[in-house]
Amino acid sequence: MYKIVEREEMAQGTVVRNVIEAPKVARKAQPGQFVILKANETGERIPLTMADTDPEHGTITVIYQVVGKSTALFKTLQVGDGFQDLLGPLGRPTHVEKYDGLVIIVGGGTGTAVVHPITKAFKAAGNRVVGIIGSRTKDLLILEKEMTAASSELRVCTDDGSYGHHGFVTDVLKQYLEGGQKVSLVVAAGPVPMMKFVSKMTKEYGVKTLVSLNSIMIDGTGMCGGCRVSISGKNRFTCVEGPEFDGHEVDFDQLTQRLGAYRDMEKTAMEKFEHDCKIGLKS
Amino acid sequence: MAEKKEKIPRQPMPEQAPEKRRANFEEVPLGYTAEAARLEASRCLQCKKPSCVSGCPVEIDIPGFIESIREGDFSAAISKLKEKTALPAVCGRVCPQEVQCEAECLLGRKDDPVAIGRLERFAADSARERGDKSRPAIAAKTGKSVAIVGSGPSGVTVAGDLILKGHDVTIYEAFHKPGGVLVYGIPEFRLPKRIVQEEMDALAELGVKFQTNAVIGRTEAVDELLERHDAVFIGVGAGLPSFMSIPGENLIGIYSANEYLTRSNLMKAYLFPVYDTPIVIGKNVAVIGAGNVAMDSARTALRLGADKVRIVYRRSREEMPARAEEIHHGEQEGVEIHLLTNPVRFIGDEKGRVKAMECIKMELGEPDESGRRRPVPIKDSNFIMETDLVVIAVGAGANPLITSTTAGLATNKWGYILTEERTGKTKKPRVWAGGDIVTGQATVILAMGAGRQAANSIHNFLTWGW
Numbered sequence: 164m165y166k167i168v169e170r171e172e173m174a175q176g177t178v179v180r181n182v183i184e185a186p187k188v189a190r191k192a193q194p195g196q197f198v199i200l201k202a203n204e205t206g207e208r209i210p211l212t213m214a215d216t217d218p219e220h221g222t223i224t225v226i227y228q229v230v231g232k233s234t235a236l237f238k239t240l241q242v243g244d245g246f247q248d249l250l251g252p253l254g255r256p257t258h259v260e261k262y263d264g265l266v267i268i269v270g271g272g273t274g275t276a277v278v279h280p281i282t283k284a285f286k287a288a289g290n291r292v293v294g295i296i297g298s299r300t301k302d303l304l305i306l307e308k309e310m311t312a313a314s315s316e317l318r319v320c321t322d323d324g325s326y327g328h329h330g331f332v333t334d335v336l337k338q339y340l341e342g343g344q345k346v347s348l349v350v351a352a353g354p355v356p357m358m359k360f361v362s363k364m365t366k367e368y369g370v371k372t373l374v375s376l377n378s379i380m381i382d383g384t385g386m387c388g389g390c391r392v393s394i395s396g397k398n399r400f401t402c403v404e405g406p407e408f409d410g411h412e413v414d415f416d417q418l419t420q421r422l423g424a425y426r427d428m429e430k431t432a433m434e435k436f437e438h439d440c441k442i443g444l445k446s
Numbered sequence: 447m448a449e450k451k452e453k454i455p456r457q458p459m460p461e462q463a464p465e466k467r468r469a470n471f472e473e474v475p476l477g478y479t480a481e482a483a484r485l486e487a488s489r490c491l492q493c494k495k496p497s498c499v500s501g502c503p504v505e506i507d508i509p510g511f512i513e514s515i516r517e518g519d520f521s522a523a524i525s526k527l528k529e530k531t532a533l534p535a536v537c538g539r540v541c542p543q544e545v546q547c548e549a550e551c552l553l554g555r556k557d558d559p560v561a562i563g564r565l566e567r568f569a570a571d572s573a574r575e576r577g578d579k580s581r582p583a584i585a586a587k588t589g590k591s592v593a594i595v596g597s598g599p600s601g602v603t604v605a606g607d608l609i610l611k612g613h614d615v616t617i618y619e620a621f622h623k624p625g626g627v628l629v630y631g632i633p634e635f636r637l638p639k640r641i642v643q644e645e646m647d648a649l650a651e652l653g654v655k656f657q658t659n660a661v662i663g664r665t666e667a668v669d670e671l672l673e674r675h676d677a678v679f680i681g682v683g684a685g686l687p688s689f690m691s692i693p694g695e696n697l698i699g700i701y702s703a704n705e706y707l708t709r710s711n712l713m714k715a716y717l718f719p720v721y722d723t724p725i726v727i728g729k730n731v732a733v734i735g736a737g738n739v740a741m742d743s744a745r746t747a748l749r750l751g752a753d754k755v756r757i758v759y760r761r762s763r764e765e766m767p768a769r770a771e772e773i774h775h776g777e778q779e780g781v782e783i784h785l786l787t788n789p790v791r792f793i794g795d796e797k798g799r800v801k802a803m804e805c806i807k808m809e810l811g812e813p814d815e816s817g818r819r820r821p822v823p824i825k826d827s828n829f830i831m832e833t834d835l836v837v838i839a840v841g842a843g844a845n846p847l848i849t850s851t852t853a854g855l856a857t858n859k860w861g862y863i864l865t866e867e868r869t870g871k872t873k874k875p876r877v878w879a880g881g882d883i884v885t886g887q888a889t890v891i892l893a894m895g896a897g898r899q900a901a902n903s904i905h906n907f908l909t910w911g912w
Contacts, residue, residue: 187665201622207722208622208713232722248622250659381713381723384620384661385845386685387705393696398689403847417696420798424698428724435719 164245174303178228186221188251194280195257199383201248207233210380214276226276232432253383254406259284264345266290269332271353275306278352282313291315295335301326340368355419362410372410376401456558457486464778468748471634483568487516490560501550503895506530524573532606535641538567541891585612590908593675595662598626599890600681600881603897605654618660630712663847677904684882685845694792699726699800703739703839728835731755735839736766743837744781755781760788760808760821802832870900
């Protein structure tokens with residue numbers, strides 16, 4: 164059992180942070196890598212990027228949004244409870260190097276948790292790192308303090324203007340792309356439309372862009388092909404060659420479609436879970 | 447005067463009826479009764495030079511265990527089996543005996559061969575039902591330690607052999623449950639997972655340690671294992687799904703067989719929503735390929751609620767690689783076989799879900815590298831086949847996770863690990879390999895045979911240093 168040692172609810176309970184004991188994974192993990200978690204015997208295997216790692220204490224941090232049965236089930240786990248299975252570190256670590264120009268790191272929603280370790284790594288490599296994080300509204304913004312510490316400078320956006328810039332992360336990104344300072348790299352993680360529009364924008368300015376993809380996965384080790392994405396027309400597996408790819412090469416529309424593969428079954432599972440919870444049945 | 451022995455026919459195997467079994471995940475062959483088993487065992491000629499043994503990749507003493515069954519000493523039968531196989535309940539179910547031991551059976555020359563596989567299954571099942579935990583004696587502890595990467599058939603065979611020889615054994619498995627293809631690849635109705643778990647538990651009782659959720663190549667490197675173990679065996683299988691690289695292959699409802707079967711078998715998607723993992727339910731299913739994996743996929747799709755399931759194969763019936771028994775069971779259950787047909791592209795609806803497949807008819811030309819006649823498309827023979835679920839079962843190659851993260855392991859151009867014949871030694875010191883990662887996709891029993899050879903070689907190395 165992989166025990167939860169710290170737990171925090173964020174963004175009005177829609178996002179949960181778990182610090183989990185996993186010493187072997189914590190020792191090996193590098194920024195950009197993820198783990199696969201399974202709550203119990205009947206649970207799904209789902210991938211979550213590590214938002215942080217503490218090799219000294221042997222823990223990793225995951226931050227997830229509650230979007231369906233599995234994440235709703237995870238949310239019921241308290242400190243002292245644990246995940247039956249945890250596997251990692253998976254995926255290729257982010258390639259980090261020192262660039263001449265700015266490194267702009269964009270996080271949307273829980274994508275901010277994904278880019279947090281990457282931001283730290285680029286700054287540690289001597290880059291000037293601009294963080295741009297966004298959410299729909301102020302209460303749903305996460306990791307502002309952490310991202311302020313991790314970046315050289317941080318810009319915040321909310322769709323409804325309740326905090327920071329009123330608008331999308333791409334508005335702020337554009338300011339930097341037009342700003343006159345050289346931008347060497349953009350890294351983005353968040354909802355697929357956000358990554359798609361960030362990539363579209365940076366392509367016009369010829370700026371290299373990495374995106375961290377959130378494909379549906381089963382094993383996470385490259386044996387099933389469920390997480391396959393089309394990169395410049397060729398199939399690649401998100402779990403072994405990703406999760407990061409060149410944003411200008413990703414077929415985002417196909418990814419969006421494939422992410423909808425189980426809409427109906429997800430609805431069924433959530434309805435059953437809510438019903439079982441109501442009548443006190445364990446799931 | 448000696449009485450002429452009345453000829454006893456090969457005892458039939460009771461089976462679930464096709465109409466009933468195509469809607470459940472229970473086993474199809476139900477197993478012999480004790481009476482049938484003893485009767486079948488009495489057919490064995492007890493040859494002085496048993497050719498059946500040479501047909502067995504792990505050289506089970508076949509006449510030996512059969513004689514014990516004939517005598518009614520079922521305990522002795524399972525003991526004999528366990529001397530040579532770590533997985534008797536598994537092999538009795540999934541081995542292609544018809545091309546191995548039974549193909550060599552002397553009785554088979556003039557009559558039906560002895561039903562060796564069914565007898566092996568009987569011995570294993572009756573031992574389980576009796577709670578028979580007898581096991582061979584374990585040699586004195588040697589103080590040597592072995593790491594086994596992968597808990598599939600080759601890995602557990604190495605584990606079973608070396609633990610009996612007194613070595614310390616740890617199996618590292620990437621998945622959350624051990625068994626490899628036995629648990630993710632072969633369906634519940636051919637090999638109940640409870641049986642696989644019991645075989646694993648039996649190994650654990652012998653002292654084999656299991657570490658699940660351990661991806662060697664990511665969580666730890668092979669070189670790290672070599673720091674705390676005296677030898678490493680790599681039995682990770684051929685876990686890289688092959689796709690056809692034709693247009694539309696990424697539409698929703700198109701799976702590799704590995705994914706389809708892993709969802710159904712390991713994650714038990716057939717029990718959704720009690721089990722959380724979903725799977726696309728197709729009413730009109732096409733499975734591309736005609737090996738055992740394709741048959742497993744087809745028969746799984748039937749049980750998940752399909753009205754129509756088709757095997758689509760580019761060659762002819764003679765070239766179909768699947769076991770005759772699996773094809774037979776599949777066809778009884780209603781699987782249709784469409785031969786000399788190959789998909790060209792997949793067609794989707796506005797939501798990105800597959801709704802049809804454009805196919806082309808094939809004819810057979812000259813043999814290719816595999817020795818089978820090469821299929822050649824017939825010009826302008828294209829037609830549309832409606833389908834809402836496609837499973838691509840055209841093979842699997844070498845997953846590069848271990849080979850790309852381990853220095854000194856030599857591979858061939860397809861990524862399979864090169865090993866010394868008969869010992870399984872790789873080019874890397876103290877590292878052995880066997881099973882599909884060496885040979886490419888094959889069978890459970892061949893992987894076990896490779897495990898047997900590697901175990902012998904590892905034991906020699908640990909004992910004598912070479």
